[in-house]
Amino acid sequence: MKITEAWIYVIKMPLKSPFSTSLSKVTEREGIIIKVRDEEGTIGLGEAVAFSTPWYTEETVKTVFHMLKDILLPLILHQPINDPSEVSKRFDMIRGNQMAKAGIETAIWDLYAKQQKKPLWDLIGGVREHVPAGVVVGSQDPIEAIENISMYLQEGYKRVKVKIKPENDYYLLKEIRKHYPELDLMADANSAYSLKDVEILKSLDEFNLLMIEQPLGIDDIVEHSILQKEIKTPICLDESIVSLQDAKSAIYLKSCGVINIKIGRVGGLWNAIQMHDLCVENNIKVWCGGMIEFGISKAHNIALATKSGFTIPGDISSSSRYWEEDIITPEIKVHNGGIKAPSDYGIGYELNQRRLKEVTIFEEKYD
Ligand SMILES: O=C(O)CCC(=O)c1ccccc1C(=O)O
Ligand SMILES: [Mg+2]
Structure with missing residues (x-):
């Protein structure tokens, strides 16, 4: 071409x-x-x-x-x-x-x-025609977060992520768990902690989180491996993994049980597919991350998430999660807890x- x-x-x-x-x-x-x-x-x-x-x-x-x-x-x-x-x-x-x-x-x-x-998803060897959807709560206030979660569950989302930081972690998660003891719940720290916080991070084990995302430094792989030995909750790396080499290092050092794959963060779909394959071979779970993005990026995410290793619902939400009106047609819509992989050629959205x-x-x- x-x-x-x-x-x-x-x-x-x-x-x-x-x-x-x-x-x-x-x-x-x-x-x-x-x-x-x-x-x-x-x-x-x-x-x-x-x-x-x-x-x-x-x-x-x-x-x-x-x-x-x-x-x-x-x-x-x-x-x-x-x-x-x-x-x-x-x-x-x-x-x-x-x-x-x-x-x-x-x-x-x-x-x-x-x-x-x-369809792009078919071309790249996707196996799933219905991609399970997860959502990220935008507020760190417990009452607002609980209200949001109840709304998202009604919309059919299968997994919920909340953002945590040292000023707002244990209490926020405790309140959410009180209301939703069985919810598939995870927390993303966006690098807000250091190894000094190991006791707080250990205390979060009681909430039975699916995982804790990027607790330590954005460019760290070694300290996450130390932390993973101290906490039961699987660590998921996001910011730390920008290349296939980073993923190899994290696997070698046992720094995480899960990797959040974002096409943008890893430099493209080809790299994302290579990372998926590497993780599947090494029993690292993967899911597709989000970037508060518009519909074109969401469409590429949906294609990627049809690959076999994407067993955990990603940060893959409807166009209406963030936008009054998206820039694509049709808009992306969560239905029956997920998004249908499109049958049109390419990304399947215009x-x-x-x-x-x-x-x-x-x-x-x-x-
Ligand atoms: O709903 C989404 O699109 C993802 C929300 C999210 O967590 C996020 C949004 C922007 C930048 C980084 C992150 C993250 O995963 O850390
Ligand atoms: Mg993250």
Whole structure:
């Protein structure tokens, strides 16, 4: 295939309600949508999931824009490409910038699947036509969190994640467990603890959490291995795993029982699939993480989560979880506790041109 034209859309949309982590409060989301077109006019769509500021990883909307325009697009525009894994390998010569790479690589996957006349999930060897959905509670206030959980359970979500930090962990989880003793519940610390907090972290074992996500340093793998020996709750790594090598190190050191795979954080769908395969071989559980993203990224997540190893419901929610109106059509909808893998070719969702126009703050074409 040959990509002859590409478009970048920088978009901005308010969240329906604020989302708090131990590090940041998100009220409005900027994003980047990437569209590529081949010689025949077939289109591929991707999304780069970096935030406006570098609170989760070092990338931002502006660094992604620079990387796409000045470095990554020139590596693929008008160049022959056999299949998307080749794009991933070509990008290996550029250090870091995983979300920028993933944004364009996923667009090429969508295009490639359409050329092959297959749904993307089928093309990548997915086995599940109904992807179980999980949801993240946006508030750390126990009363609000419990209200939210009750609403989400009514909507059919199968697993709930709450954000914790040292000022708000034991009591929050205790209150939730009082109301929902059997709920598939997990906690994400976004790196809010250190090894000094081992006693607090041990005390959370009593809540029978599915896992605790990223308790320690964002770039740590060694201390998580020390912590895992002290606590019963399986550790899930998120921020620490940005490459296949990181996953290998975590497996070798027994730093976690679970890895949250995010296509953006690991630099693309090809890398995400390699990480999935490595984890399955080594009995590490995986699930698909979320980035408060728009529908294009959600659609790629759904395709990835059809792979056999994704046995735990991911942070995969309806378009309406965060947005009044998403930029895709149809919108993503949780039904019977999950999302149906689409039967249309590629990601199986199209841009809602009217909505995209409404939320676009900048666009540029490259050819
Ligand atoms: O609902 C979602 O999209 C995921 C929410 C979430 O936990 C998250 C959102 C943005 C950045 C990092 C994380 C995380 O998993 O740590
Ligand atoms: Mg996380």
